[in-house]
Amino acid sequence: MPQYWYNVNTRQVEMDAQSGWKELIGPYNTREEAEAALARVHERNENWEAQDDQD
DSSP states (O other): OOOEEEETTTTEEEESOOSOGGGEEEEESSHHHHHTHHHHHHHHHHHHHHHHHHO
């Protein structure tokens, strides 16, 4: 089964890692999950920042 990766430099989804690891977020099981990678990263960062503010 292929894995999908989001490339932060090209802003494209790659099927199976084709770029360097420093450029990729993943792996994901579907192209759709990989396409939403940046949104998930931003959401998690906001949640962590909110938790830090509460401490």
